[in-house]
Amino acid sequence: MIDTIFLFCFWPSFNEATAAGLERLRAVINTYLSICSSVLGTFIASSLIRHGKLDMIHVRSSTLPRGVAVDTVASSNIGLHDAMIIGTLAGFISTIxxxxxxxxxxxxxxxxxxxxxxxxxxxxxxxxxxxxxLTGGLQRSNNIQVVYQAAALVLTLAMTIVGVFFAGALLRLLIFVQKSQYLDDEVHWYKPDEIGSVKL
Incomplete structure (x- = not known):
């Protein structure tokens, strides 16, 4: 949970890094509001799923990256209510x-x-x-900006899908041991029989 606390505190610095002047202040405020609101959305969704109780996995997984949901619009003048709506929806959708x-x-x-x-x-x-x-391009019309962003999304998804299939094919080679247990370090790491037998 310490990583959640650090990212909760310092995520606005990621979003405001490329902004200047008043935009930096907007980015910090919008990001904090989005993150705080995502906690609300996460708690609502988790309590609905778990019949009035909160699940720590939901809380940890869904409150952490809500700064992502407001990244590109953080420095824009979207208004406090929009930042809160973005965060609440992100927490709710992510938990569900x-x-x-x-x-x-x-x-x-x-x-x-x-x-x-x-x-x-x-x-x-x-x-x-x-x-x-919410936003348009700085030197482009809104329609052209939408086309650019749609093309960027398609390119990103295509690169991701090709990369995942390539990595999956590589990992299926016989040189890699296939085990039914994921994240089992004993397969690839030496484990001494007794802890006390290791001499430095």
Whole structure:
């Protein structure tokens, strides 16, 4: 949970890094509001899923990356209410997806050990949609900006899909040991019989 606290405190510095002047202040405020609101959305979704109780996995996984959901519009004048709506929706959608969709990914042999898809993928896509809806290009018309952003999304998804299939094919080679247990270090690391037998 210490990583959650650090990212909760310092995520606005990621979003305001490329901004200047008043835009930096807007980025920090919008990011903090989005993160705080995502906690609310996460708690609502988790209590609905767990019948009035909170699940720590949901809280950790869904409150952490809500700065992602407001990344590209953080320095824009979107208003405090929009930052809060973005964060609340991101927390809610991410928690529901983490609970409902992640187990189904395992059925089609997609292994997501840490729920990265719902930590960063879904909020990133929400950020893309928010950016399309709320802002336009600086020197382009809104229609041309939408085309540029759609092309960037298609390119990003294509590179990701090709990279994942390449990595999957590489890992299926016989030189890599296939084990049924994921994240088992004993397969690849030496483990002494007795802890006291190791001499330095």
């Amino acid at each position: 997806g983490f609970y409902a969709v992640l187990p189904k990914l395992k059925l089609i042999r997609i292994h997501d050990a840490c729920g990265v898809h719902y930590l960063y993928g879904v909020p990133g896509f929400q950020d893309y949609l928010t950016n399309l809806y």
